[in-house]
Amino acid sequence: MKLVLLHSSDTHGFLLPTDYQDKENYEAPISLSRVSSLVKAERKKYGTENVLVTDSGDCLQGSPLASYTHQLPLDDGLAKFTAAYNEIGYDARALGNHDFNFGLDYLKYYIDHNDAPIINDNILATNTDKPAFGQAYTIVEKARLKIGIMGITTQYISHWEPEEHTKGLKFVSGFKVLQKLAKKLRPQVDILVALYHGGFESDPLSGEATEPHTGENEGYKILTEIPEIDAFLTGHQHRRLNLVTQNTAIVQPGYRGEAVAKVVLEVEKDKNGQVSIKDMQTELIDTKDYEPDPAIEKIVAPLDKGTQEWLDQPIAHLSEPAPIDNAIEGRIKGAPFINLIQQMQLWFTKADISATAIMSETAKGFSKNVTMREVLLNYPYANQLCIVNISGKDLRDIIEYACGFLEKDKDGHIKFIDRWIKPKPMLYHFDMFYPVQYEADLSKPVGHRLTKLTLNGKEIEADKIYKLAVNNYRALGGGFYPGYSMDKIEKTFDQDYVQMFSEYLTKNDVKVDTRKNYKFY
Known part of the structure; x- marks a missing residue:
């Protein structure tokens, strides 16, 4: 039978x-x-x-x-x-x-x-x-x-x-x-x-x-x-x-x-x-x-x-769009939309540094006229924002971990290693950091790649405590990052990201930062 x-x-x-x-x-x-x-x-x-x-x-x-x-x-x-x-x-x-x-x-x-x-x-x-x-x-x-x-x-x-x-x-x-x-x-x-x-x-x-x-x-x-x-x-x-x-x-x-x-x-x-x-x-x-x-x-x-009908609701008008033309390329080279998320997280938290990931492989960023449809298609998860107190050493370890997602192929092109692509894409685990200036030499061993890490022109100090804005998924251990633990969370905000985008974009005359603050080579 x-x-x-x-x-x-x-x-x-x-x-x-x-x-x-x-x-x-x-x-x-x-x-x-x-x-x-x-x-x-x-x-x-x-x-x-x-x-x-x-x-x-x-x-x-x-x-x-x-x-x-x-x-x-x-x-x-x-x-x-x-x-x-x-x-x-x-x-x-x-x-x-x-x-x-x-x-x-x-x-x-x-x-x-x-x-x-x-x-x-x-x-x-x-x-x-x-x-x-x-x-x-x-x-x-x-x-x-x-x-x-x-x-x-x-x-x-x-x-x-x-x-x-x-x-x-x-x-x-x-x-x-x-x-x-x-x-x-x-x-x-x-x-x-x-x-x-x-x-x-x-x-x-x-x-x-x-x-x-x-x-x-x-x-x-x-x-x-x-x-x-x-x-x-x-x-x-x-x-x-x-x-x-x-x-x-x-x-x-x-x-x-x-x-x-x-x-x-x-x-x-x-x-x-x-x-x-x-x-x-x-x-x-x-x-x-x-x-x-x-x-x-x-x-x-x-x-x-x-x-x-709900998705077509206009939320805000930007003076210029905040695109990300390609999610993978944007992660490696930076994109205005990534910076916009970071700016929003810093506005809510008044933290020193912000960390974010691109949550959708089909993310296109925001046009000048931002609708609910754009918000949800770019950030589909019901995450909340946290303030995490971490040492400079923790921050360096966290960024080094993110740099370990990348490698150079035989032609010298930068790409994500297979572990984060197969058996399923998990690039929502790859975080970018702002407004710290950082550079990483991918020819060096994983964990020892950062050649520059500064904030406002000053070296990150190993023993100093910094406030980091990051989503609760990461702050609570998602993505296997070092340096995070529940006892380091100072505050978790009640709003989810859809609500935060709505508030941030409507209450501010947002000027999107288009500068690139990180480099992999």
């Missing part, structure tokens, strides 16, 4: 096939509406009774539509948003880290209005040490088989979210929880599945480390040390991944609903009812070949209409 598993993850609120850059374009090869059509086609092909459908989170944040929905009363916005996900008919779901971005009340409303069981094993209530919401597991019957489903989320959420978004919660290692739960569930089920909003800290095949083993991603450890799991359905890293290794089917379906991961298990039952898996096949099915589901289009239509 065949059991088919279909898995989505990291749709990030892209419910319709548009990224909202072009108001008229609804032909993008993404979206929950395309996912829905694909799932319905697969159910028709195999029979609903033989198909299990799951999702591993990051649904509430990421798209302009998701940001607009958050502005509305819950019963007007989030209710319709959640109804679109309910239309898929998921059998089980897990939460993602970005599902916490809008706070616990928002998240709990979403959970309470979700038709599918939310499986949560490692986000615990601090007062009980039991799952704070959802249920620890579910057992679903499909294809005359009992399928146990466990669910975990990256434990690193408390490193990224402000305290009020995680109050009363404890995030523990998903590996440690699954290790115990898998042993308990295995005798009760025919097939054991793990949903994980997290990825792989090492290559699933070679075991070679692909990032520092901080605990953010525990996929390789789970894969190699919990043999009870038959299918490992992952997310978080936005990777396209499908393979079978360690007698486990592993999938991860990319980002924004670009694909649905499919696992097909060929299963046999002997006369005693004992189940054995004879074959495992995995694939990623691109959703671009499926028309958007009219049922989801109908649910989302009011939100989409409101989003388009």
